[in-house]
Amino acid sequence: MQRPKAQTAALLAAPEDTEAQFYEALQSADLERLMSVWADEEEISCVHPGGPRLVGFGAIRAAFEGLFAQGAISVHPERVRRLLSGETAIHQVLERVQVDGPEGQHSAWVIATNVYLKTAEGWRMVLHHASPGTAHDIQEVVEEPATLH
Incomplete structure:
Protein backbone atom coordinates (compact mmCIF):
# COMPACT_ATOMS: atom_id res chain seq x y z
CA MET A 1 0.00 0.00 0.00
CA GLN A 2 1.43 3.38 -1.03
CA ARG A 3 1.09 6.52 1.01
CA PRO A 4 -1.11 9.36 -0.27
CA LYS A 5 0.64 12.05 -2.33
CA ALA A 6 -1.39 14.85 -0.69
CA GLN A 7 1.51 16.77 0.85
CA THR A 8 4.12 18.59 -1.19
CA ALA A 9 7.84 18.84 -0.49
CA ALA A 10 7.48 22.56 0.22
CA LEU A 11 5.35 21.75 3.26
CA LEU A 12 7.94 19.29 4.55
CA ALA A 13 11.07 21.32 3.89
CA ALA A 14 12.68 20.45 7.24
CA PRO A 15 12.43 17.56 9.70
CA GLU A 16 10.75 19.97 12.12
CA ASP A 17 7.97 20.59 9.56
CA THR A 18 7.33 16.86 9.27
CA GLU A 19 7.34 16.43 13.03
CA ALA A 20 4.92 19.34 13.50
CA GLN A 21 2.49 17.79 10.99
CA PHE A 22 2.78 14.40 12.69
CA TYR A 23 1.84 15.79 16.11
CA GLU A 24 -0.87 18.08 14.70
CA ALA A 25 -2.42 15.07 12.96
CA LEU A 26 -2.40 13.10 16.23
CA GLN A 27 -4.08 16.02 18.03
CA SER A 28 -6.82 16.25 15.40
CA ALA A 29 -7.18 12.51 14.65
CA ASP A 30 -6.46 13.26 10.97
CA LEU A 31 -5.42 9.88 9.59
CA GLU A 32 -4.72 11.08 6.04
CA ARG A 33 -2.51 13.92 7.22
CA LEU A 34 -0.70 11.62 9.64
CA GLU A 43 10.60 -0.80 5.86
CA ILE A 44 9.00 2.13 7.69
CA SER A 45 8.16 1.12 11.23
CA CYS A 46 6.29 2.24 14.30
CA VAL A 47 6.20 1.03 17.90
CA HIS A 48 3.49 2.32 20.21
CA PRO A 49 4.12 2.20 23.98
CA GLY A 50 3.96 -1.43 25.04
CA GLY A 51 3.03 -2.56 21.53
CA PHE A 57 2.40 1.47 5.51
CA GLY A 58 -0.65 -0.79 5.85
CA ALA A 59 0.18 -2.01 9.38
CA ILE A 60 0.98 1.50 10.58
CA ARG A 61 -2.19 2.93 9.05
CA ALA A 62 -4.37 0.21 10.61
CA ALA A 63 -2.88 0.86 14.06
CA PHE A 64 -3.47 4.61 13.90
CA GLU A 65 -6.95 4.07 12.48
CA GLY A 66 -7.71 1.96 15.58
CA LEU A 67 -6.30 4.64 17.88
CA PHE A 68 -8.25 7.41 16.17
CA ALA A 69 -11.48 5.42 16.50
CA GLN A 70 -11.25 6.43 20.17
CA GLY A 71 -10.71 10.10 19.29
CA ALA A 72 -7.86 12.54 18.97
CA ILE A 73 -4.70 12.09 21.01
CA SER A 74 -3.74 15.10 23.08
CA VAL A 75 0.01 14.68 22.74
CA HIS A 76 2.53 17.51 22.89
CA PRO A 77 6.22 17.14 22.04
CA GLU A 78 8.51 18.56 24.69
CA ARG A 79 12.24 18.56 25.24
CA VAL A 80 13.12 17.61 21.68
CA ARG A 81 16.79 16.76 21.15
CA ARG A 82 17.84 16.80 17.49
CA LEU A 83 20.65 15.17 15.56
CA LEU A 84 21.02 15.94 11.86
CA SER A 85 23.53 14.05 9.73
CA GLY A 86 23.31 14.45 5.97
CA GLU A 87 19.90 13.28 4.84
CA THR A 88 18.92 11.70 8.18
CA ALA A 89 17.46 13.43 11.21
CA ILE A 90 16.89 11.77 14.59
CA HIS A 91 14.66 13.46 17.14
CA GLN A 92 14.44 12.25 20.72
CA ILE A 111 9.70 8.84 25.40
CA ALA A 112 9.83 8.71 21.61
CA THR A 113 12.43 8.54 18.89
CA ASN A 114 11.42 9.90 15.49
CA VAL A 115 13.67 9.31 12.49
CA TYR A 116 13.31 11.27 9.25
CA LEU A 117 14.91 10.88 5.82
CA LYS A 118 15.25 13.60 3.22
CA THR A 119 13.52 12.45 0.04
CA ALA A 120 12.62 14.01 -3.29
CA GLU A 121 9.26 14.88 -1.66
CA GLY A 122 10.81 16.53 1.40
CA TRP A 123 11.55 15.11 4.84
CA ARG A 124 9.57 11.96 5.64
CA MET A 125 9.22 9.86 8.77
CA VAL A 126 10.68 6.36 8.63
CA LEU A 127 10.45 5.44 12.33
CA HIS A 128 8.36 6.42 15.34
CA HIS A 129 9.33 4.39 18.40
CA ALA A 130 7.52 5.30 21.62
CA SER A 131 8.08 3.83 25.08
CA PRO A 132 6.16 4.44 28.29
CA GLY A 133 7.77 7.13 30.42
CA THR A 134 7.29 8.58 33.88
CA ALA A 135 7.15 12.03 35.42
CA HIS A 136 10.82 11.52 36.35
CA ASP A 137 11.70 11.61 32.64
CA ILE A 138 10.98 15.34 32.68
CA GLN A 139 14.42 15.80 34.19
CA GLU A 140 17.29 14.89 31.91
CA VAL A 141 20.73 13.74 32.87
CA VAL A 142 23.11 15.45 30.50
CA GLU A 143 26.86 14.96 30.57
CA GLU A 144 28.69 18.26 30.38
CA PRO A 145 31.61 18.49 27.94
CA ALA A 146 34.88 17.57 29.63
CA THR A 147 36.92 20.05 27.58
CA LEU A 148 36.22 23.67 26.82
CA HIS A 149 37.26 24.86 23.36
Missing part, protein backbone atom coordinates in the same frame (compact mmCIF):
# COMPACT_ATOMS: atom_id res chain seq x y z
CA MET A 35 -0.01 9.00 6.99
CA SER A 36 1.19 11.63 4.50
CA VAL A 37 4.29 12.34 6.63
CA TRP A 38 5.55 8.75 6.30
CA ALA A 39 8.16 7.82 3.68
CA ASP A 40 7.16 5.70 0.72
CA GLU A 41 9.43 2.84 1.86
CA GLU A 42 8.57 -0.78 2.64
CA PRO A 52 4.63 -4.69 18.82
CA ARG A 53 6.79 -3.38 16.00
CA LEU A 54 4.58 -2.43 13.06
CA VAL A 55 6.32 -2.59 9.68
CA GLY A 56 4.95 -1.14 6.48
CA VAL A 93 11.18 13.55 22.14
CA LEU A 94 9.58 13.63 25.55
CA GLU A 95 5.85 13.51 24.77
CA ARG A 96 3.29 14.86 27.24
CA VAL A 97 -0.03 13.10 26.73
CA GLN A 98 -3.13 14.59 28.36
CA VAL A 99 -5.29 11.75 29.67
CA ASP A 100 -8.82 11.98 31.06
CA GLY A 101 -9.27 9.85 34.15
CA PRO A 102 -11.84 9.44 36.92
CA GLU A 103 -10.18 12.27 38.87
CA GLY A 104 -9.91 14.61 35.92
CA GLN A 105 -7.21 15.27 33.38
CA HIS A 106 -3.57 14.41 34.09
CA SER A 107 -0.34 14.12 32.13
CA ALA A 108 1.21 10.85 31.06
CA TRP A 109 4.72 10.75 29.63
CA VAL A 110 6.12 8.92 26.64
